[in-house]
Amino acid sequence: MKNYVEDGNTIDFTATADVASGAPVLLGKVVVVSLGAVLTGAVGVGVAEGVFELPKVTADDIGQGAQVYIKSDGMITSVASGNTLAGKAWAAAGNPSDTIWVKINA
Template sequence: MKNCVSDGNTIDFIATAAVASGAPVLLGKVVAVSLGNVALDDVGVGVTEGVFELPKVTADDITQGAQVYIKSDGMITSTASGNTLAGKAWAAAGNPSDTVWVKINA
């Protein structure tokens, strides 16, 4: 097929700030997890499918299967207002946990 440009599992991006390997990156309404360290203004590659352990707002009590959102600082939260849908919680993560497993873009 001549018109297939990508399998949709990864996406290239230009870093608007330094990005650590494994960190979530918000690209419009798409969440990607960086495959490596990326310096400011460099091109990086992010994964757009899968389940990842991501940093969360410590005080949030997130139940398994709940919709979760990403804040502009890359933290996962249960608060929809002012944030972007990140996916679904793959496992529960109560208060005071620092991370949550997220099936991104789900």
């Protein structure tokens, strides 16, 4: 097959702000999780598939399988308005939990 480019599991990105290892990064409408710490302006690698434990809005009560969204600050929320679809909740995370397992880009 002559048109194969790559498996799509990872993607290079240029950090617009410092990124911690394991932090979610929004690239347009694609959510990736940074494989390492990346300084502003440097190139990092993000994982675009899989289930990750991500920070969530503590007060949100999110059921397993629910669509979840990412806010501009990298927090996962159940609120769609003004936010970008991040994927599906892989496990429930009620109030007052501060993390949630998310299958990103699902």
